[in-house]
Amino acid sequence: MQFKDQLNNIITLTKTPQRIVSLVPSQTELLVDLGLRDKLVGITKFCVHPSKLRKEIKVVGGTKTLHFDKVQQVSPDLIICNKEENTREMVMELQKIAPVWVSDIYTIEESLQMIESIGAICDVKEKASEIIETIQFEKQDFLKFINHKPSQKVAYVIWKKPLMVAGKTTFINTLLNLNKFENVCEENTRYPEIDISKLKNVDQVLLSTEPFPFKQKDAQRLSNEIGKPVKIVDGEFFSWYGSRLGKAFQYFKTLHK
Template identity: 55%
Template sequence: MKDQLNREFQLEKTPKRIVSLVPSQTELLVHLGLEASIVGVTKFCVHPKHLRLSKKVVGGTKQINLQKIIDLNPDIILCNKEENTKEMIAELETIAPIHISDIYNLEDCFELIKMYGNIFHVEKRASELISNIRKEHEAFQLQITTKTPLKVAYFIWKNPWMVAASTNFIDAMITEAGFTNVFKAQERYPEIVLNNSKLKEADLIFLSSEPFPFKSEHIAELQSKFPEKTIKIVDGELFSWYGSRLLKSYPYFKTLHDETQKVDTI
């Protein structure tokens, strides 16, 4: 079998002991009916909320307790190119087969869901999930009333200030949400200063709830510099988590559009 990096890995049987090192993928496994097979998760695997009480927490997404994972005797370990480090994966490969996801857009999400369907023999559940996400996407497209997408600057970090640019899943979801990313000409997550000219182009400034926990005081700080801008804290999970959480993303995007209609000058 191959993962999303086109790496080959071997499975002798359907995995029954899963270690998931990516929060959104952990939630996806539960949605696919595989909760009983999950033996290890990260401290950031917060959905569903009870999971960290019933499964072994093996560390975070960047740092793990290798011995805890060895003791779990996993049949497979699920990773992500962006979330987990090369050094981690090199160590984990000595323990069990590794599947690495690589997500940049909605089609990558669907490919991953299909892969999990095949690996864990839950093809029907995987197919139904993809179909339901597509339906949510299509329904949202019919609900968008703005003719010209509003321009957005999407902050993910402070000290230093960092934004989501292109070549990442957040940028794809900004487009999915019916907005335009003003930093699309750059790549990944550039550091910026607040006098960056692109910020002047933005109709909206979004402050993500994760990975940096932006709060109301950060809105006030930016509002003092950009009094004419609409600045909002947005649900970072619904812009950056793939898998089953996408079912909640599109209704949320509709709410965002309703709340920002007054910015639209059309």
């Protein structure tokens, strides 16, 4: 069986995967929601959903700091990666161990393609279709909700020192646009460093809970400094592109109330 990943690489499998290593937290959650929990044999330390998963399945490292010997030990027949989360060098080394399928996601449409592809590879097409239908329904419902809401200029902050934001060539930016949040960061860099003075030109600042775990005290301090509203937002709903999207749109509604 041959399958194409989102970088247009062809992977060849002799059977439906029975031992899967997932190196992307959002895709790990997706695999569980697809009913493939018992097929997972390796995950990263950042695969926090479901909450007990790291106690049940071997942790083989982080998304960019992997222990290849631990991956080898679990004898995978499929490894699932992502272009942004995992490095090219990592993928090349993993290909010596097992077939590697790589996602590349900037839009919701690409997220749905990823879900459909993994459903086909792992022979759970029906469950994948259910997840896709839920996401599509929730998205359309949200678009009706947001239609008459005013646009706001925002900066989406992901790191504290240095101050870093999500740029326009990111999946985060796609979801900001859906929320009618106009991203003031125009740099081509995906996650550029910016000067705090730029935050004074927004309607509000969104502080993400990941990768830096911003707290309410950070929001209050920054708001006092720039004289603008600052809101803590759940970073998983803005950056996880798997089955969590099915819950994201209900969360987004709460940001506009």
